[in-house]
Amino acid sequence: MPAITLPDGSQRSFDAPVTGAEVAASIGPGLAKAALAMKLDGKIVDLSTVIAEDAKIIFITRRDEDALEMIRHDCAHVLAEAVQTLFPGTQVTIGPSIENGFYYDFARNEPFTTADFAAIEAKMREIVQRNSPFIRSEQDRDAAIAFFEAKGERFKAELIRDLPGTETISFYSQGEWLDLCRGPHMRSTGDIGGAFKLMKVAGAYWRGDHTKPMLSRIYGTAWRDQKELDAYLRMLEEAEKRDHRRIGKEMNLFHLQEEATGSVFWHPKGWKIYRTAEAYMRRRLEATGYQEVKTPQLVDRALWEASGHWEKYRENMFQAIVEDEDKTLALKPMNCPCHVLIFRQGLRSYRELPMRMAEFGACHRYEPSGALHGIMRVRAFTQDDAHIFCTEDQIASETVQFVALLDSIYKDFGFESFRVKFSDRPEKRAGSDDVWDRAEGALKEACAIAGVDYELNPGEGAFYGPKLEFVLRDAIGRDWQCGTLQVDFVLPERLDAEYVGEDGARHRPVMLHRAILGSFERFLGILIEQYAGRFPLWLAPVQIVVAPIVSDADGYAEEVAAAFKAAGLAVTTDLANAKIQAKIREHSMQHVPVIAVVGRKEAEARTVALRRLGVEAQETLSLDDAVALLAAEAMPPDLKRLRD
């Protein structure tokens, strides 16, 4: 006889097994109406689930966050029914809820287009209106397979065939329509409400496998009410305005063009930001005991063969053939083998370890055309790369130091938080299991010491070793790996790096591959989006515009600009024959952090009126004070710390 404990601690006993719906009804009609599903001992289940034993339950209503996932999953089912009703012959596959919405993958010769959305969405609303209860049923495995095969649903049949034998095969129906589904679902299609919208179509491989057929995927978004949906759509619009490709064009930072697909043409202002970031990184690395090097772009394939890259990544490498020479050179896709070559010059001593070798290394990779994305994913990029040659014992302390450096640098660039993923051994890999055990163990231990919380990313390590990935998110909600730390026992072996130990014998060093920004291109892309183009003063490509109100003040404006320039500030003048309002608007839209306005009064008094981006209030200072103030403010964060 089940005794049911509610969230407030109260208990209710029943003489016989009851459904969640019955429990809710026994508590009150309000709850009976509001409850969509329940958490039974922590697991979300249908309200129709029969409770036979003592349990803790929490009812889920529209107000709960958990309701979102159910609304989205239910929406996917409704989408599938709508599509099969409107487009007979379309096969269903899978349709999960995802962040912000849901999708459903369909198999159909003719892929869907957004032109189909109006009809599909209308049909979906009809199904929601119909308010059909979701009814769960279970079936015998073979019967289920036969059922779907008879309907011509070969993808569903395949899914069932691949389910573990122990798994119950459950179905959910809504009206006449039925789908294989683990559940749970809400009570009926009406519980979905109206706050959903179809968003986009896309191709997607069956089971995420590029050797399998391409399905037609429809994405939708769904929320608890119209207000949430509207807020989400507004957020997407705002995100679009921050897109680095758009801001890059608006602020004239860079461009991309067909003649050099996947390579960035940096314009003066974009390059200024790049150089500021690079100079900052160089100071941080030098202060942390790194030595900077520079290695060749073109390297003989023999080196890539020795390192193992030729075998695994040849199709992704740009090759340079010179007619007169019987040699194949490749543009380096990474810097590590070259760094090993520097390490191998001369006999190394254990006293030199850890050796931290840094390079702003320009690399080229022939990325698949579909992977290119603005300046975030390109074919030519520069890594803030470094390799730390160390002993196995030093992995932990080097990792701890690295994480501290990365954390400090991300904060200086305005990123307060980031995600860390731990990627362990992939299926295709070099090195023995024993070596992998040690490498993964050392990295895990280092994370524990450094206090790094990570999520496990199984099987996603590099072929030569496990890695930590430091992930930042762009304006559109896409995650990008920026920083990385990879433990490598393999490459030193392959390229025969060694040092003389305390014992006088030769030993293999361990290599830690590490980057903080990852690639400058990607990082600057994310930085543009992070600030929506409104860079802090130290990073802004144009820090100050001096704008005279009348042409009588032009001479003084030039003088003011010269004074700022002498203090190392990036300043321009705007002597255009335009009203001050127009100048303010123009430079505000260009996200210039400070506009120094000078009119007759200022010229007379030798002052400037400073107007900060987006702030109407102005402060009038003497020219000398203004220069001192802004010069101090524009100091990069690391130098500021040194000064203070």
Add this chain to the structure above:
RNA sequence: GCCGCUUUAGCUCAGGGGUAGAGCAACCGAUUCGUAAUCGGUAGGUCGUAGGUUCAAUUCCCACAAGCGGCACCA
């Protein structure tokens, strides 16, 4: 690479089988003005590239390229 969509002036976009249009920007002129658009004028395009259909293609068809959205990939 795969599926779909897109490509027209520097930018944002409209148009459409009879060789193109707007706004902003640019240039010229007037205006000298106190904190997010002063007014007027001028100029600007092989309609992504290459084929095909047609009396005629920027428009229709095919191929390719690049971009966009996903998927796959990401040393």
